[in-house]
Amino acid sequence: MSLLTVEDLFVEYRHGARRVPAVRHVSFSLKEGECLGVAGESGSGKSTLALALLKLLPDSASLSAQRLDFDGRSVLDLAPRELRALRGGEVGFVFQDPFSALNPVLTVGDQVDEVLEWHRGGRNRQRVLDLFAQVRLPDPGDLYGAYPHQLSGGQRQRVCLAMAIASNPKLLIADEPTTALDVTVQREILNLLDDLRRDVKTQVPHPPLRGTFPQEGKENKEFPSPLGRGQGEGLAQFRRNMKMALILVTHNVGLLSERSDRLAVMYAGEIVEIGPTATVLSRPAHPYTQGLLKSLPRLSGTDRRLPALPGQPPDPKELPSGCPFRVRCPSSFERCVVHSPALRPVLDGTVQAACHLFGDFP
Amino acid sequence: MWRFYGRRFLANRLALAGASVLLFLGLAAVGAPVLSRTDPNQQRLTERLMPPSVHHLLGTDDLGRDVAARMLHGGRVSLRVGLVAVGISVIIGTWVGVTAGFFGGWVDGLLMRVVDIMLCFPTLFLILMVIAFLDPSLWTVMTVIGMTSWPGLARLVRGETLSLRERDFVWAARGLGLSAPRIVLVHLLPNLVVPILVSATLGVGSAILTESALSFLGLGVQPPMASWGNILTSGKDYLHVAWWLSVFPGVAILVTVLALNLLGEGLRDVLDPRS
Numbered sequence: 049m050s051l052l053t054v055e056d057l058f059v060e061y062r063h064g065a066r067r068v069p070a071v072r073h074v075s076f077s078l079k080e081g082e083c084l085g086v087a088g089e090s091g092s093g094k095s096t097l098a099l100a101l102l103k104l105l106p107d108s109a110s111l112s113a114q115r116l117d118f119d120g121r122s123v124l125d126l127a128p129r130e131l132r133a134l135r136g137g138e139v140g141f142v143f144q145d146p147f148s149a150l151n152p153v154l155t156v157g158d159q160v161d162e163v164l165e166w167h168r169g170g171r172n173r174q175r176v177l178d179l180f181a182q183v184r185l186p187d188p189g190d191l192y193g194a195y196p197h198q199l200s201g202g203q204r205q206r207v208c209l210a211m212a213i214a215s216n217p218k219l220l221i222a223d224e225p226t227t228a229l230d231v232t233v234q235r236e237i238l239n240l241l242d243d244l245r246r247d248v249k250t251q252v253p254h255p256p257l258r259g260t261f262p263q264e265g266k267e268n269k270e271f272p273s274p275l276g277r278g279q280g281e282g283l284a285q286f287r288r289n290m291k292m293a294l295i296l297v298t299h300n301v302g303l304l305s306e307r308s309d310r311l312a313v314m315y316a317g318e319i320v321e322i323g324p325t326a327t328v329l330s331r332p333a334h335p336y337t338q339g340l341l342k343s344l345p346r347l348s349g350t351d352r353r354l355p356a357l358p359g360q361p362p363d364p365k366e367l368p369s370g371c372p373f374r375v376r377c378p379s380s381f382e383r384c385v386v387h388s389p390a391l392r393p394v395l396d397g398t399v400q401a402a403c404h405l406f407g408d409f410p
Numbered sequence: 411m412w413r414f415y416g417r418r419f420l421a422n423r424l425a426l427a428g429a430s431v432l433l434f435l436g437l438a439a440v441g442a443p444v445l446s447r448t449d450p451n452q453q454r455l456t457e458r459l460m461p462p463s464v465h466h467l468l469g470t471d472d473l474g475r476d477v478a479a480r481m482l483h484g485g486r487v488s489l490r491v492g493l494v495a496v497g498i499s500v501i502i503g504t505w506v507g508v509t510a511g512f513f514g515g516w517v518d519g520l521l522m523r524v525v526d527i528m529l530c531f532p533t534l535f536l537i538l539m540v541i542a543f544l545d546p547s548l549w550t551v552m553t554v555i556g557m558t559s560w561p562g563l564a565r566l567v568r569g570e571t572l573s574l575r576e577r578d579f580v581w582a583a584r585g586l587g588l589s590a591p592r593i594v595l596v597h598l599l600p601n602l603v604v605p606i607l608v609s610a611t612l613g614v615g616s617a618i619l620t621e622s623a624l625s626f627l628g629l630g631v632q633p634p635m636a637s638w639g640n641i642l643t644s645g646k647d648y649l650h651v652a653w654w655l656s657v658f659p660g661v662a663i664l665v666t667v668l669a670l671n672l673l674g675e676g677l678r679d680v681l682d683p684r685s
Contacts, residue, residue, distance in 0.1 A: 104585055136586030148578035153600045162596055163586050
């Protein structure tokens with residue numbers, strides 16, 4: 049059964065008197081426990097899509113869709129109260145920039161506890177410490193009372209993750225969760241996401257790394273590390289509960305190659321190609337995906353200058369007629385100017401692409 | 411966190427000086443009944459307009475009352491007016507500012523037009539008008555000063571709220587399903603404490619000044635109750651024969667307001683994370 053079904057989703061921003069489309073004709077579905085990667089350039093609408101799934105849009109945006117169903121309920125028809133229960137309850141959200149996604153004047157433990165209080169009916173310090181251990185923060189006991197500015201970027205993103213998974217969501221939406229981080233930390237966070245998502249029972253949390261936390265190097269006697277008694281039990285139960293689907297939004301296709309089950313490529317607010325990650329990456333169907341993959345640097349590559357896609361992504365205020373990619377497309381033809389292509393099965397049928405090259409029109 | 415701010419505060423000499431003076435004044439005001447056993451309203455017509463001496467430290471006034479005792483009790487009144495008026499103004503100003511900034515739209519438009527209208531009036535004139543219709547008493551003065559001094563704070567809070575509202579952590583809180591009142595309470599207000607605190611400290615000074623001005627004009631605290639403002643008033647007629655009657659309350663007002671301003675500016679420097 050599919051967890052999330054999106055059909056013909058539109059998001060428009062009011063820009064003065066005009067309406068500027070940011071997301072157009074987006075349809076996809078997500079199975080329970082599945083990981084969907086969403087890739088695209090800046091401005092392709094991928095972040096707006098991620099936010100729109102939770103109706104988390106500014107007042108200037110308007111959202112419409114044929115269907116936007118999460119777990120059998122229509123998100124569009126939810127009362128504000130039900131919507132709030134969904135956000136942070138059944139669907140977790142991780143923002144791009146961990147430096148600004150935490151409140152600077154509250155301790156991180158307090159902020160996670162706040163989510164528990166809101167969604168789980170009460171504060172629970174032990175649960176917060178469990179969550180900190182779960183996201184592999186060193187010395188959870190010490191970190192509880194730390195302020196965001198005392199943490200590194202990676203640690204902050206872990207705290208954000210702890211908040212997002214605090215109430216065992218069925219779906220986690222991560223909007224470029226690693227973009228603001230160092231490359232080495234990126235990998236750790238992505239591995240962590242994998243572990244959180246999969247039902248790994250053998251995985252033991254890393255031992256606390258003493259002294260890595262940039263606070264004055266004193267032991268906190270009052271709040272010892274929670275990795276003692278009772279900890280394993282809570283973690284095991286936590287892991288059993290976890291069977292989380294993931295929507296991972298990024299502009300870095302390389303990150304997705306090893307991790308996502310399916311990959312959606314967005315261009316000018318539309319999904320232009322969607323299918324199993326391995327297939328899309330090895331046999332890209334849409335000319336845009338092909339161009340995108342060709343422009344990726346490879347370790348085994350030669351010194352050759354990387355081929356770049358000519359031109360710029362179209363201004364959403366002035367989209368070209370027909371296919372939005374046609375002006376940059378090496379293989380566009382007359383039909384592309386007139387008709388906008390819809391997603392259709394291509395190749396072996398597991399991949400869908402929106403391109404007239406695969407059309408069987410007369 | 412607080413230790414960090416404590417250290418920065420101690421390093422800021424002006425703020426420290428302001429705080430010390432205020433601590434001294436506060437203790438004097440609280441301990442007034444103990445410090446001076448003389449009744450501030452006790453008239454001794456045989457001892458009119460006596461210059462400062464061992465017997466009367468700051469001299470006596472035109473009715474033979476001890477100026478030192480009146481200053482101490484007047485200080486209680488002045489500080490109380492300052493604190494209560496600012497309390498009222500902080501409550502109204504914060505509420506209006508947060509509501510306007512967070513909800514925006516027509517709510518914002520309406521509230522800010524009210525603020526604009528309030529700011530159009532010269533405040534003192536407005537207060538005089540209101541008090542002219544009401545019975546001038548200590549509570550009237552405090553309430554009216556509080557009710558007229560909030561628009562500036564409301565503007566400040568609205569501005570801060572507008573910028574906080576678009577910060578990622580507020581969006582993240584929305585993404586975590588928190589309701590609007592909850593976001594205001596948990597995420598906005600703690601971030602507004604510093605600007606409000608700074609503005610309130612400066613506000614106490616200006617409230618004390620306003621009260622003094624009102625009392626000086628005879629529409630503030632009514633005699634025989636002492637306040638620095640009305641001691642100053644009664645002194646003005648005897649300026650050429652009894653300088654102590656005007657100078658001491660004047661200096662007291664000056665020093666208090668100066669100390670409050672120093673403290674307010676100091677707090678701003680100390681608590682501003684950007685400095």
